[in-house]
Amino acid sequence: xxxxxxxxxxxxxxxxxxxxxxxxxxxxxxxxxxxxxxxxxxxxxxxxxxxxxxxxxxxxxxxxxxxxxxxxxxxxxxxxxxxxxxxxxxxxxxxxxxxxxxxxxxxxxxxxxxxxxxxxxxxxxxxxxxxxxxxxxxxxxxxxxxxxxxxxxxxxxxxxxxxxxxxxxxxxxxxxxxxxxxxxxxxxxxxxxxxxxxxxxxxxxxxxxxxxxxxxxxxxxxxxxxxxxxxxxxxxxxxxxxxxxxxxxxxxxxxxxxxxxxxxxxxxxxxxxxxxxxxxxxxxxxxxxxxxxxxxxxxxxxxxxxxxxxxxxxxxxxxxxxxxxxxxxxxxxxxxxxxxxxxxxxxxxxxxxxxxxxxxx
Numbered sequence: 001x002x003x004x005x006x007x008x009x010x011x012x013x014x015x016x017x018x019x020x021x022x023x024x025x026x027x028x029x030x031x032x033x034x035x036x037x038x039x040x041x042x043x044x045x046x047x048x049x050x051x052x053x054x055x056x057x058x059x060x061x062x063x064x065x066x067x068x069x070x071x072x073x074x075x076x077x078x079x080x081x082x083x084x085x086x087x088x089x090x091x092x093x094x095x096x097x098x099x100x101x102x103x104x105x106x107x108x109x110x111x112x113x114x115x116x117x118x119x120x121x122x123x124x125x126x127x128x129x130x131x132x133x134x135x136x137x138x139x140x141x142x143x144x145x146x147x148x149x150x151x152x153x154x155x156x157x158x159x160x161x162x163x164x165x166x167x168x169x170x171x172x173x174x175x176x177x178x179x180x181x182x183x184x185x186x187x188x189x190x191x192x193x194x195x196x197x198x199x200x201x202x203x204x205x206x207x208x209x210x211x212x213x214x215x216x217x218x219x220x221x222x223x224x225x226x227x228x229x230x231x232x233x234x235x236x237x238x239x240x241x242x243x244x245x246x247x248x249x250x251x252x253x254x255x256x257x258x259x260x261x262x263x264x265x266x267x268x269x270x271x272x273x274x275x276x277x278x279x280x281x282x283x284x285x286x287x288x289x290x291x292x293x294x295x296x297x298x299x300x301x302x303x304x305x306x307x308x309x310x311x312x313x314x315x316x317x318x319x320x321x322x323x324x325x326x327x328x329x330x331x332x333x334x335x336x337x338x339x340x341x342x343x344x345x346x347x348x349x350x351x352x353x354x355x356x357x358x359x360x361x
Contacts (some may be wrong), residue, residue: 001062001156001189002027003048008057010043017043019213021057030180032194036236039210041193042161048191049076049159061156074157077150081162083142085149092117092130095149100162102109120148123182140171147179151186160175164199172196176203197237202226209233225249229354231270234346240272241318243290256312259288261347261358262291268350271358275319277344280306280330287360290340294316294332299324306332308340 003025010018018040025031033041046052048059050071058067066074068280095117098110107324108116114182121127124144134142142234143163150158163179164172182356183190194200200207201221209216209224211232217224226235234242245254247269250262259271286289304327308318320340345358 003095003157003189003191004058004060004063005044005048006058006060008044008047008054010040010047010054017213018047018054021213021214021215022244022341023208023218025189025191027062028189028212030183030190030192030203030205032192032207034197034200034207035210035235038212040213041208041210044195044210045159045161045191048157049078051078052073054070071202077153077155077158078240079143079150079158079160079163081165083134083146085142085153087134088206090133091121091126091145094145095120095152097275116152117148120152121150123151123333124148127217138171139167143167143175144178145232146298151188156189158188158190160190162193162195165194165196172199179203181289192264195276200226203346211236222263228346229359231272231348232355234355239275239313239319241275241278241320242270242272243313244268244270245313252275252289252347253317254313257290257310259290259342259345259358260286260360264347264349265354270348272346272355273318273340273342273346274344275305277342278320279305279341279343280322280332280338281319281341282339284339285341288340288342290336290342292340294336294338295332296334297327297332308338309339 001032005021005023008021031069035041047054058065096113099113120196135225164175207224208218217233234240248266252259252261292312295309298305303321306320346355348355
């Protein structure tokens with residue numbers, strides 16, 4: 001089931017929550033709505049579901065305008081952050097509830113309900129827990145029950161609002177991998193809301209980055225991360241180091257720091273440098289002079305993260321990721337002065353809305 005959002009606006013009193021939203025979601029696609037609190041992502045999800053009504057614009061399911069269709073008739077499955085399970089009902093009865101609540105003319109017989117619920121329990125790997133109460137399950141298991149309950153109604157669209165937000169990091173990672181595998185198996189159209197960048201990039205076919213009621217960028221995870229089209233996306237998606245300065249004679253300068261930016265007209269500019277697009281060295285080179293002091297070293301995980309204090313120029317602390325081998329070879333310690341050598345940068349020039357990609361040898 002494809003979804004099309006056309007010119008949707010939504011106000012809450014004087015607050016303009018959504019501003020001229022246009023978005024196409026393909027049949028069978030898994031799309032993540034990513035943004036900070038107040039960006040409008042949950043409001044957009046609720047409008048797709050029919051739980052909120054837009055001020056103007058249209059919502060279409062497979063070219064059918066459902067803007068005036070009641071939530072119960074949209075055949076949308078909704079999974080909430082806090083499960084919303086019936087505490088007094090067993091796992092089986094929670095999943096079967098929606099089927100039993102259908103009008104008599106649409107309600108399956110008891111044998112069909114049991115077969116469908118047991119099939120869903122197998123699918124979410126909870127077949128042995130059908131008679132347990134929600135309080136007897138872990139958080140991850142309860143979220144699987146909530147998902148099975150949504151799928152029991154054979155929805156045309158599955159919507160998830162921060163589905164893993166109440167879980168610890170390890171369980172979140174397991175569940176989002178499981179959700180991706182389930183989606184690939186069933187091919188339902190799904191939209192989920194998250195503020196977790198890693199979650200959106202790992203699970204989604206496409207990511208929709210939102211800010212203050214606007215869509216900032218839409219694209220495949222690798223595209224949005226590698227080629228952000230606005231300062232907001234750089235600031236929000238992944239850690240970026242930035243340098244504000246003045247461009248003169250092919251060089252961007254700020255205090256004692258400078259970068260070669262040949263071929264650019266004089267003016268103001270801001271360059272963003274991802275932490276993995278930087279190398280550490282003892283001295284600068286002909287491309288850059290970026291002196292920093294090591295504030296902290298975190299040798300945890302697949303790489304070593306260093307927090308660095310700019311020296312002689314004004315900027316927030318920088319972050320650089322290097323391999324354990326490079327860290328051991330350079331024997332980097334807190335308080336040590338180093339230089340940063342960039343490989344790739346993304347430069348915003350005053351008067352231009354999209355960045356220029358810079359590369360140094």
